[in-house]
Amino acid sequence: MNALLAADPEIHALIRQEEERQAAKIRLIASENYASSAVLQATGSVLTNKYSEGYPGKRYYEGQQIIDQVEALAVARVKELFAAEHVNVQPYSGSPANIAAYLAFLNPGDTILGMALPHGGHLTHGAPVSISGRYFRAESYSVDPQTKRLDYDAVRQRALECRPRLLVAGHSAHPRILDFQKFRAIADEVGAIFMVDMAHFSGLVAGGAHPSPIPYADVVTSTTHKSLRGPRGAMILCRDQYAAAIDKAVFPGLQGGPHDHTTAAIAVTMKEAATPAFKEYAHQVVKNAQALAATLLAKGFSLVTGGTDNHLLLADLSATGLSSKKVAKALDRAGIVLNYNTIPFDTRKPTDPSGIRMGACAVTSRGFKEQEMAFVGEKIAAVIERLDDEAFLARTAAEVREFCRRFPAPGLEHLA
Numbered sequence: 185m186n187a188l189l190a191a192d193p194e195i196h197a198l199i200r201q202e203e204e205r206q207a208a209k210i211r212l213i214a215s216e217n218y219a220s221s222a223v224l225q226a227t228g229s230v231l232t233n234k235y236s237e238g239y240p241g242k243r244y245y246e247g248q249q250i251i252d253q254v255e256a257l258a259v260a261r262v263k264e265l266f267a268a269e270h271v272n273v274q275p276y277s278g279s280p281a282n283i284a285a286y287l288a289f290l291n292p293g294d295t296i297l298g299m300a301l302p303h304g305g306h307l308t309h310g311a312p313v314s315i316s317g318r319y320f321r322a323e324s325y326s327v328d329p330q331t332k333r334l335d336y337d338a339v340r341q342r343a344l345e346c347r348p349r350l351l352v353a354g355h356s357a358h359p360r361i362l363d364f365q366k367f368r369a370i371a372d373e374v375g376a377i378f379m380v381d382m383a384h385f386s387g388l389v390a391g392g393a394h395p396s397p398i399p400y401a402d403v404v405t406s407t408t409h410k411s412l413r414g415p416r417g418a419m420i421l422c423r424d425q426y427a428a429a430i431d432k433a434v435f436p437g438l439q440g441g442p443h444d445h446t447t448a449a450i451a452v453t454m455k456e457a458a459t460p461a462f463k464e465y466a467h468q469v470v471k472n473a474q475a476l477a478a479t480l481l482a483k484g485f486s487l488v489t490g491g492t493d494n495h496l497l498l499a500d501l502s503a504t505g506l507s508s509k510k511v512a513k514a515l516d517r518a519g520i521v522l523n524y525n526t527i528p529f530d531t532r533k534p535t536d537p538s539g540i541r542m543g544a545c546a547v548t549s550r551g552f553k554e555q556e557m558a559f560v561g562e563k564i565a566a567v568i569e570r571l572d573d574e575a576f577l578a579r580t581a582a583e584v585r586e587f588c589r590r591f592p593a594p595g596l597e598h599l600a
C-alpha cells in the first residue's frame with residue numbers, strides 16, 4: 185500500500201491497525217468473515233472507475249466491453265453454484281437487496297410477514313424503525329416460547345390471520361435450520377410470494393452444509409460477505425418468471441450504477457465457493473459452532489434452543505443477572521470479539537439485552553477446528569467469571585494474540 189502511505193499516512197496507519205486487530209483477535213461476530221486476498225484485490229481494482237447502468241448487453245453508457253464479461257461471469261457462477269434460474273448481482277448490500285425484492289412484488293401498504301426482530305429476524309423484514317416497517321403493513325411471527333424454535337403451525341396461524349402478500353423466511357440470529365418446504369406450503373395456502381433471505385447462511389448452502397431454499401422460494405436474497413466470504417455486496421436469485429420484475433426493481437427502481445469492482449469480487453468469491461475446499465470449510469463451520477456450543481454447555485451456559493445446527497449460537501445470560509453489554513465489552517478487551525444480542529422474549533432492553541451471539545465463520549476461515557473452539561469456549565467462560573479483573577483480561581488478550589499467530593487469516597497472510 186505504498187501509494188496510500190504516501191498520500192494519506194493517517195488512513196494508511198489506521199488500516200494497518202485494523203489488519204493487526206483482525207489478525208490478533210478471535211472474531212466471533214456471526215456476520216463477519218475474512219475475504220481472501222484475491223477477493224480484496226478485485227475489490228480494490230480499477231473497476232471502481234466504471235459506470236455501467238443497465239445489464240450486460242443493455243447498458244446506457246459505452247465502454248462496457250470488459251464489464252459485461254465480468255458481470256456475465258459473476259451471474260453464471262452464482263447460477264451454477266446455487267442452481268438458480270435467474271440471478272442479479274447488482275444490489276449494493278443485503279438491505280437494498282431486500283428492499284428491491286419488495287419493490288418487485290409489493291405496493292406501499294401491502295402486508296409482509298417475517299420473523300420478529302427480537303426473535304432473530306432482520307430489520308428489513310418489517311421492523312418498525314426500518315423502511316420495510318414504514319412503507320408496508322408489517323406483521324411478524326415469533327419462535328415458540330418453550331423451545332425457542334419455529335412452530336410452523338403457529339406461523340401458519342399468523343399467515344391465515346394477516347394474509348400477507350409476501351412471506352419472508354430468514355434470520356440474523358437463529359441457530360436452527362429452517363424448514364423451507366413448510367414455509368412454501370404456508371405461502372401457497374395464503375397465496376403469498378415466498379421470499380428467503382439467506383444472508384447469514386448462504387455460504388453453508390453453497391458448501392452443502394445447510395438445505396437450499398432455491399427449490400422452494402420464489403425469490404432468494406443474500407449478502408455476499410458473511411458466510412460466503414466475499415466482498416461487501418448482495419445478490420437476488422429468483423425464478424425465471426420474476427426475472428424482469430427483479431431486474432427492473434434493482435435498476436432503475438432502487439439503484440443507479442452497479443459497483444463493478446464488487447461484481448468482479450463476487451465472481452471470484454463464487455469461483456472459490458465452488459471448490460472442494462469450500463465445501464469442507466462450510467461443514468467445518470457447523471462442526472466448529474457445535475464444538476463451541478458443547479464447551480459452553482459443559483461450562484454451564486444456557487443456549488437458546490440448546491445448541492445449533494448452523495454457524496451461530498446465542499447464549500442466554502439472563503440467569504446470571506449480568507449485563508450482556510458489559511460481558512461483550514470485557515470479552516473484547518480480552519481479545520474475543522462478539523456482540524450482545526436480544527434473545528427471544530427478552531425482558532431487558534435491546535441496548536443491553538440478555539444474550540451474546542457467536543458465529544464460527546471467521547475463525548474457521550483461519551483454520552480453527554473443534555480443539556481450538558474448545559479453547560475459545562473456555563476463555564469465554566473464564567472471562568465471564570472475572571469481568572472486572574482488568575489484569576486478567578489483559579493477560580487473556582495476550583494469550584489470544586499468541587494463539588492466533590498459529591492461524592494466519594485469509595487476506596492477512598502478509599502479517600504472518
Ligand SMILES: *Cc1c(COP(=O)(O)O)cnc(C)c1O
Pocket residue numbers: 215277278279280282305306308354355356381382383384407417
Ligand atoms: C446482514 C443481513 C442483511 C443486511 O445486510 P447489509 O449488507 O448489512 O445491508 C439482511 N438480511 C439478513 C438476514 C442479514 O443477516
